[in-house]
Amino acid sequence: xAAAEGEGADGPPIPGVRQxxxxxxxxxxxxxxxxxxxxxxxxxAERRRLVRLWLxxxxxxxxxxxxxxxxxxALLLWADPSQRVLIAAALAAAFALLxxxxxxxxxxxxxxxxxxxxxSP
Numbered sequence: 001x002a003a004a005e006g007e008g009a010d011g012p013p014i015p016g017v018r019q020x021x022x023x024x025x026x027x028x029x030x031x032x033x034x035x036x037x038x039x040x041x042x043x044x045a046e047r048r049r050l051v052r053l054w055l056x057x058x059x060x061x062x063x064x065x066x067x068x069x070x071x072x073x074a075l076l077l078w079a080d081p082s083q084r085v086l087i088a089a090a091l092a093a094a095f096a097l098l099x100x101x102x103x104x105x106x107x108x109x110x111x112x113x114x115x116x117x118x119x120s121p
Contacts, residue, residue: 072091079087 076084
């Protein structure tokens with residue numbers, strides 16, 4: 001004779017197995033839901049931090065560029081008119097050199113994590 005659902009191996013019914021299983025499943029799903037909500041909240045906070053960082057970096061870059069442009073303009077206006085072309089060329093060469101150095105630094109930092117490290121014997 002087959003044992004009916006909810007009965008033990010010897011035949012007497014096991015009280016509350018279904019209810020216990022439902023409560024356990026409900027608790028596990030509740031824990032999973034809570035963890036998911038925490039993950040969503042953390043991602044939202046991280047997104048806000050990244051947006052704030054991007055805005056501050058953009059503002060800083062714009063202000064630095066404006067300051068640099070006004071400084072170069074002031075230097076060119078302050079200089080003797082016969083020397084303005086020479087000063088403008090020297091400043092352009094200096095800025096080009098700085099741009100190349102910054103590009104090399106950026107490439108070096110970008111490639112740092114991609115290269116496999118050599119193991120020391």
